[in-house]
Amino acid sequence: MKVVARRDVTGELRTCSKQEGPAAAANYAGQLQTIARPVAAMTATYPNESTSTRHAHRRDQFILQITGVTAMMTERGHFVVPPGHGLWIPAGVVHQSRAWGEVEAQTIYVTPDRRRGTSETCRLIRASSLVEALMDEAVRMPQTYDQDGRDGKLLELLLAEISHMPEVTLHVQVPPDPRLAAICKAVLGDPSSDLTLDDWADKYSLSRRTLTRLFRRETGQSFSVWRQRVRLLEALARLGAGEPVTCVALDVGYDSPSAFAAMFKRELGAAPRHYLRWTDQEVVLR
Known part of the structure; x- marks a missing residue:
């Protein structure tokens, strides 16, 4: 664990503890549940x-991605959290994370009675600059911050801003039918698989019509649309880890980088190289 001392605008000394690795983070997160x-x-x-164990928390959790990409599997869906995005996970939801690239993330744990309009289901948002600034303040606060003072007011504003942010659909549902x-x-484990709906129907002794109806x-959505979303999320995670667009496109099942780029832009509104922040290493002073 690294401990960094910083002073805020009032001159007060704040301590920022940075946990290094899944084991240290899990241990510290456990302690924070009873603060x-x-x-x-x-x-x-x-x-x-690196991966975490399958786990759940007694408190609601909000994770803000700073660097790298986190893939988060929950019992009801698979999420990809790029830089500048945040994931809300309600208390009791079982989840497991995997890091793509060197990941840094800021996290808050919130008692459910303070939810105040935030979601009771997992929810991915694109964080505003205000959310980012307030999270940066939150991780520097003492554990026993003054609830009636500046720190308490900033945290109330943070929770309100999180609940106000629009949802981003960088996730896929995992249906309850076994x-x-x-x-x-199986598709999440191998997004490049070219098994068709007929292949899956035969494997589980279902008719194509029954499988199509159940899936929708x-x-x-249809199976083909769902699988395309899985491939998009897999690609997003790997692009966030710095892998070349061409390699990612072919590895997730596309015949050409151009076909992959067209799908990516149609779904997310930007080319693969431009969607994730900090993909350009050069810093331009304007």
């Missing part, structure tokens, strides 16, 4: 491809 304040915060770093869940988990009923 005698409604909000507890931490910063943590994770090596490339047959569909098995298919979805439980996910709200």
Whole structure:
């Protein structure tokens, strides 16, 4: 653990504890669940491809991605969290994370009674500059911050701003039906697989019509659209880890980088090289 002392605008000395690696982060997160304040915060770093154990928290959790990309699997969906995005995970939701690239993330744990309009389901947002600034303040606060003073007011504003942010759809649902869940988990494990809907229907002794109907009923979309979203999320995670666009496009099942780029821009509104922040290493002074 690295401890960095900083002074805020009032001159007060604040301590920022940075947990290094999944084990240290998990241990510290456990301690924060019983802090005698409604909000507890931490910063943590994770090596490339490191994973957490499957776990849940007694408090609501909000994770703000600073660098790298985090893939988050929950019981009901798979999320990808790029830099500048935040994921809200309600208390009790089982989840497991995987780091793509060298990841740094800031996290707050919130007692459910302070939810105040934030979601009772997992929710991914693109963070505003205000959320980013307030999270930076939160991780520097003492654990026993003054709830009635400046720190308490900043945290109230942070929770209000998080609840105000629009949702981003960088996730896929995993349906509760065990047959569909098995298919979805297999595709998530190998997004490049070219098995067709007929192949999956034969494997689980279902007719194509039944599988199509079940899949649309439980996910709200067709299997092909769902699989395209899985490939997009896999690509986004790997691009965030710095892998070349061409390699990513071919590895997730596209015949050419141009076809992949067209899909990516159609879905996210920007070319693969431009969607993630800090993809250009050069800093331009304007």
